[in-house]
Amino acid sequence: MTDESHFKPKTFAIIGAGPVGCIVAAFLAKGGYKTILCDIVPQILQSALNNGIILTGKENITQKIFAVCSDISELEQYNPDVIIIASKANASAKIAESIKKIRRKNAYVISWQNGIDTELEIAKHIDKKTIIRAVVNYGCVPIGDAKVNVGFHHPPHFIQELDPQSANQAKIIAEAFTKAGLNTEHTQNIAVKIWRKSALNISMNPVSALTGLTVSKAMGNSYARTIVDALLMECITITKALNIDMGNDFYNYAVNYMENAGDHKTSMLMDIEAKRKTEIEFMNQKVVEYGEKASIRTPYNLTITSLIKGREAAILN
DSSP states (O other), X not given: OXXXXXXXXXXXXXXXXXXXXXXXXXXXHHTTOEEEEEOSOHHHHHHHHHTOEEEEETOOEEEOOSEEESSGXXXXXXXXXXXXXXXXXXXXHHXXXXXXXXXXXXXXXXXXXXXXXXXXXXXXXXXXXXXXXXXXXXXXXEEETTEEEEEEEOOOEEEEESSGGGHHHHHHHHHHHHHTTOOEEEOSOHHHXXXXXXXXXXXXXXXXXXXXXXXXXXXTSHHHHHHHHHHHHHHHHXXXXXXXXXXXXXXXXXXXXXXXXXSOOOHHHHHHHTTOOOSGGGTHHHHHHHHHHTTOOOHHHHHHHHHHHHHHXXXXX
């Protein structure tokens, strides 16, 4: 591991040029860091390189980046200090295996993703001493190639190392994000942050995906809302079994948040519409898995997971 007194990240690689990845890339580049964006979609990469990443809405930034690449193997030439995985959670294993082949020993890997246990999936392939988990508090949708509308940005963001030995390096990376304009705090209770954010996605995303309803329409529909509520309650029950303190007010907070989230499509609905694999395995399926370990039944999450997987089978074949 790198001596903390000499660790000063200057080069960041972002894998995944979707809206989440484009935002972090734009901020890091604007902050003066050498930023490389990696993705398999050439139009997005060329636009980011030639025209710059364009953010609108709650953030208004146009920012060119240092370089782009279409394959993770190409990142080796840039020798990044930090590699940020901003892809869908279902691609984590494949990406981590590719990173393992090119990453220098003391480069840190950040799961900048939604979902539960994404960092543990990465740790199956990469030394856990270099893995960091992030919880990101911005919402966004693509509106063009390397062009993103930021619906909300509610910092701070949070990161925590998977291994306590890397705490000081994680703090230094958090400082770099903050310097770049993404106010980020190092935390020792990332599990609470992960589950509080994931519970919202677990409750709403699959209902939206299966019904085709936006968030506000789902919350305004008594049938859909009944399922949202049941999924949320099962999730809260599991966190209590895991001794994860979501706070006494979390249920009311979650309902209020979804009631005021606006008339927009969830990421899972957009995945279904685009005939892409969803992140259900890192959301509702995790509730089911943890429920089984704790001998707690989670029939709503089990049913919704099965339905989404069935829908995936229909659209992917």
